[in-house]
Amino acid sequence: MSDRLAALLLVVAAAAYGAAAWHLEVPFAYEPVGPRAFPLMIAALVALAAAALAAQPDPEPHWPSPALLARSALVVGTLALYAALFSALGFPLSTAAATLVLGRTFGAGWTKCAAGGLGLGLGLYLLFDRVLDVTLPLGPLSPG
Amino acid sequence: MSTLAQLSHGLALAVTPLNLGLAALGSFLGTLIGALPGLGPINGVAILLPIAYAIKLPAASALILLAAVYYGCEYGGRISAILLNVPGDAGAIMTGLDGHPLALKGMAGPALSLSGWSSFVGAIVAFLGIVALGPLLARWALLFGPAEYFALMVFAFACLTSMVGRNPVKTLLGGCLGLALATVGVDAGTGVYRYTFDDVHLSDGIPFLVVVIGLFSVSEILMLLEQTAAGQAMMRVSGRLLFTLAEMRATWWTTLRASVTGFLIGVLPGTGASIASAVSYMTEKRLLDREGTFGKGDLRGLAAPEAANNAAAGGALVPMLTLGVPGSGTTAILLGALTLYDIQPGPLLFTQQPDLVWSLIASMLIANVMLLVMNLPLVGIFVRLLRIPYWLLVPGIAAISFIGVYSVHGTTFDLLLMTGLGVLAWVLRKFDVPLAPVILGFVLGDIMEQELRRALSISGGDWRILVHSPVSIALWALATGMAFAPALLRRLRGRP
Numbered sequence: 120m121s122d123r124l125a126a127l128l129l130v131v132a133a134a135a136y137g138a139a140a141w142h143l144e145v146p147f148a149y150e151p152v153g154p155r156a157f158p159l160m161i162a163a164l165v166a167l168a169a170a171a172l173a174a175q176p177d178p179e180p181h182w183p184s185p186a187l188l189a190r191s192a193l194v195v196g197t198l199a200l201y202a203a204l205f206s207a208l209g210f211p212l213s214t215a216a217a218t219l220v221l222g223r224t225f226g227a228g229w230t231k232c233a234a235g236g237l238g239l240g241l242g243l244y245l246l247f248d249r250v251l252d253v254t255l256p257l258g259p260l261s262p263g
Numbered sequence: 264m265s266t267l268a269q270l271s272h273g274l275a276l277a278v279t280p281l282n283l284g285l286a287a288l289g290s291f292l293g294t295l296i297g298a299l300p301g302l303g304p305i306n307g308v309a310i311l312l313p314i315a316y317a318i319k320l321p322a323a324s325a326l327i328l329l330a331a332v333y334y335g336c337e338y339g340g341r342i343s344a345i346l347l348n349v350p351g352d353a354g355a356i357m358t359g360l361d362g363h364p365l366a367l368k369g370m371a372g373p374a375l376s377l378s379g380w381s382s383f384v385g386a387i388v389a390f391l392g393i394v395a396l397g398p399l400l401a402r403w404a405l406l407f408g409p410a411e412y413f414a415l416m417v418f419a420f421a422c423l424t425s426m427v428g429r430n431p432v433k434t435l436l437g438g439c440l441g442l443a444l445a446t447v448g449v450d451a452g453t454g455v456y457r458y459t460f461d462d463v464h465l466s467d468g469i470p471f472l473v474v475v476i477g478l479f480s481v482s483e484i485l486m487l488l489e490q491t492a493a494g495q496a497m498m499r500v501s502g503r504l505l506f507t508l509a510e511m512r513a514t515w516w517t518t519l520r521a522s523v524t525g526f527l528i529g530v531l532p533g534t535g536a537s538i539a540s541a542v543s544y545m546t547e548k549r550l551l552d553r554e555g556t557f558g559k560g561d562l563r564g565l566a567a568p569e570a571a572n573n574a575a576a577g578g579a580l581v582p583m584l585t586l587g588v589p590g591s592g593t594t595a596i597l598l599g600a601l602t603l604y605d606i607q608p609g610p611l612l613f614t615q616q617p618d619l620v621w622s623l624i625a626s627m628l629i630a631n632v633m634l635l636v637m638n639l640p641l642v643g644i645f646v647r648l649l650r651i652p653y654w655l656l657v658p659g660i661a662a663i664s665f666i667g668v669y670s671v672h673g674t675t676f677d678l679l680l681m682t683g684l685g686v687l688a689w690v691l692r693k694f695d696v697p698l699a700p701v702i703l704g705f706v707l708g709d710i711m712e713q714e715l716r717r718a719l720s721i722s723g724g725d726w727r728i729l730v731h732s733p734v735s736i737a738l739w740a741l742a743t744g745m746a747f748a749p750a751l752l753r754r755l756r757g758r759p
Contacts (some may be wrong), residue, residue, distance in 0.1 A: 120594060122694070123575050123693070125694060129436070134457075136443060139457075139458060140457070143451050143457065144455070145455055146453075146455075147520075149452075149453075150452060150719070150720045150722070151719050151723060151724030152453070152715070152716045152719045152720070153453060153455075153722065154450040154452060154453050154455045154457060154747065156715075156716075157442075157446065157711075157712040157715065157716075158446050158457065161442050161443050161446070164439050165436065165439045165443075168432050168435050168436050168439065169436075171432045171435070171599045172432050172433070175432075176430075177430055177433075177694075177695060180694055180695060181693075182693065183489055187488070187489060191485055191488055191489075191689075194484065194485060194488055195485070195682070195686055197482070198481060199662065199677075199679065199682050201661065202673060202675065202678035202681070202682045203678075203679065205293050205669060205675065205678055206669075206673075206674075206675050210662075210666070214501065214658070214665075217658060217661060217662070218584070218658035218662070219655055220653070220659075221658045221661065221670060222654040222658060223654075223658055224488070225487075225488070225652075225653045225654040226653075226654060227529065227652065227654035227655075231654065232654065235654070235655050235658065236658070239655075239658055239659060239662055240662075242528070243649055243651055243659075243662050243663070247317075247666055249373055251317075251318045251664065252318065253314075253317045253318055253670050254317075254673075255666065255669070256669075256671075259333045262438070262589045
């Protein structure tokens with residue numbers, strides 16, 4: 120069932136992808152094959168493969184239990200927030216916060232996670248920004 | 264210059280303090296990453312590539328570091344396979360079959376050291392193979408035109424489709440996704456923007472590092488969450504550590520045979536360490552297993568897959584260096600690393616970048632000697648480091664991945680895109696879609712389209728140019744054969 124649903128989504132995606140290629144406007148062309156052909160080939164291939172998938176689907180994949188799915192969602196949310204706030208909060212603070220939440224999700228206690236977060240945030244900042252010369256954002260911690 | 268002279272020149276370049284240090288660091292980190300269950304060479308190389316790029320290592324040095332990580336992982340995978348019966352990476356699945364029973368018998372020490380030795384022999388055979396085969400293949404590949412190149416890349420995808428993953432249709436879909444991701448951005452031929460949604464961040468295309476980290480770091484974090492490796496009992500290493508001379512002699516021919524098979528399998532595009540180790544294990548079992556000792560702790564059953572997976576890892580470098588067509592996910596990332604440094608991969612690499620190619624080949628020798636040293640007397644350190652808890656490892660991987668991607672453009676957009684691609688990759692893995700074709704498609708997409716359009720420019724739009732020369736016809740025939748061979752074999756076997 121999952122495979123059939125995925126095949127349907129793939130056909131829709133291939134159609135959208137192919138249509139977007141079809142509508143590309145090329146002001147002037149020096150070569151016989153423009154920028155449309157290759158994406159159209161891919162779209163056709165995906166549509167064919169999706170049809171094959173719908174005709175012969177695999178057994179249902181092992182979806183994680185609701186509890187595990189909730190934890191996965193929490194990890195995704197944490198990573199997305201980490202990404203969104205990386206620059207604004209700065210590396211040390213955002214890393215410490217992300218480590219706190221991720222560590223908890225992976226089953227460690229508050230103290231351990233807080234210590235780990237501080238260690239990673241500061242340690243990696245010093246290693247990369249100071250020693251290896253990879254500039255990292257400091258956020259509100261930046262002087263001045 | 265003769266091959267030997269070039270090799271010694273490469274050795275001279277590889278023994279600078281920086282490169283030696285990087286080879287040692289890469290070997291160490293690679294063994295560790297390989298040993299950690301869940302993380303394999305592709306993750307190790309993916310996570311370290313942006314860092315190598317960010318700290319502005321020169322191209323040759325960055326490749327030496329990454330290649331050492333790659334070889335190191337093939338050594339490391341066996342440690343957890345033997346001690347935990349959990350393969351550290353895909354190449355080590357067969358190692359556990361005889362390795363873990365040996366550990367249960369109290370032979371953990373000799374099992375670890377003998378497999379380290381087999382790994383070394385495999386790597387050295389691969390090294391000799393590259394030196395002998397590389398320049399030859401590169402010279403031959405110079406005869407390729409755009410049409411032959413296009414056919415060669417189709418062949419690589421066909422190999423991958425029939426070898427990787429359980430469902431060829433899904434492998435094909437993964438490859439298509441990679442190709443589609445590669446079409447994002449400004450079109451080099453006409454200057455038309457494709458799939459950029461008028462977003463300035465996408466006008467240069469999706470950055471390679473964003474795709475690599477999303478696919479192989481972020482999605483791995485989500486997979487690690489599901490692993491229930493916790494609660495596994497680690498075997499204690501006690502008693503004698505080193506294998507005896509008699510044990511080495513008993514496994515010598517097995518090791519050599521497996522090394523040669525492994526190398527040849529590695530050279531084929533699409534087939535990597537995991538297939539090589541499975542094939543040579545089954546071969547040795549059929550040849551030698553008269554008393555039914557395989558699977559119960561036979562040293563030969565341990566030596567064969569370990570020699571084969573290291574030889575295959577080296578062999579996979581051959582098509583990448585000589586043809587510019589990687590044979591596996593990990594070598595696809597190494598190839599992408601070249602393009603990051605504006606080095607055009609392909610058959611001209613050997614003539615235009617001899618320093619890079621030969622120092623990389625020479626470093627293979629150096630890194631493997633280091634790995635042998637690290638994996639014989641120092642194996643205890645890795646065993647202790649295997650206890651890094653996930654609650655610290657996972658945030659560490661996340662932070663290092665974010666640093667790597669952020670250091671390229673310094674935009675929040677890239678970080679969010681990486682996270683999104685990671686979630687997509689996790690869904691793909693749930694659906695049993697392998698990720699190696701995705702990265703192969705992404706790396707080859709641009710070149711593939713350019714070669715196709717170049718060929719058709721030459722012919723004035725006549726598609727028959729694609730099957731114009733004997734070489735391209737042969738490649739198309741091989742590709743078709745590869746794509747349909749497994750289905751055909753299955754049918755033949757089904758009807759005795």
